[in-house]
Amino acid sequence: MAELKFEITKNIGVLSESARGWTKELNMVSWNEREPKYDLREWNPDHTRMGKGITLTEEEVETLKKLLNGEEIEDDIDEDDFV
Template sequence: MPLALIQVYILSRGEVFLATIQFEIKKRIATLSSSPKGWNKELNLVSWNGYPPKYDIRDWDSSYTKMGRGVTLSEGEARNLYYALKQLFEENSPKNSSVQNGDWRKRIDEWTENSPLFIQQIKNVLMFMNEKGYLAEKQRQLLMGIQSTPSEEALQYEIESIRSIYPSFYRELGILIQELGEEELGQLFLYICDR
């Protein structure tokens, strides 16, 4: 869609102002819903006032001269939303119920297939801890952020980096790590290192 202007009323400090906003829909991604009145809730990539485009969810009339309130998301926020929704919708799926019944190998295999960089980064951390001679319980504590010393600062930085890049995967891994006994935890770590 070409560059367009739209006028909106903005409430600021109890006063209403008329503002002109410049926008360009760079990419139409999806129509999430439609109403009989011609409005559509859409997910688009939109540049607002000449700034770099962001993901945008909002209602638009059919001519794109009127819009409803919406939300804009950076690429990182959109990824976090994707992973959060993916995890939410997979929680009740039959595929994920086997994980909750103790078959964590299937989940590790899914991560290896769908998010190989996540597994590779976890594997690198685990292999480093193995080289240092850390037992499974010490590895659990470090991965959960329960225990660390100044000499492990670089390791903690790496773990925090993984946690921030893959928040939903890391949260799910954290649940597995917390729930497993020490013997099965060691098996989990070895299984990841064999990927």
């Protein structure tokens, strides 16, 4: 099996961190020296290992953004907890 080459060209942000230190991140990643794409997956702390994830083109991210902006997402925040 051929070696998988990747380069994180831009870190956009961290969505969450697990108890074991892995972070779910949105990055721009170049896979096998191709044009970078948006990439959402978990990474270990030094970015040498990764979990399964998805890659999206710019057009797919724009469509996802439109879908999410039109969707009313329920939150689990109890407003009584705020002073």
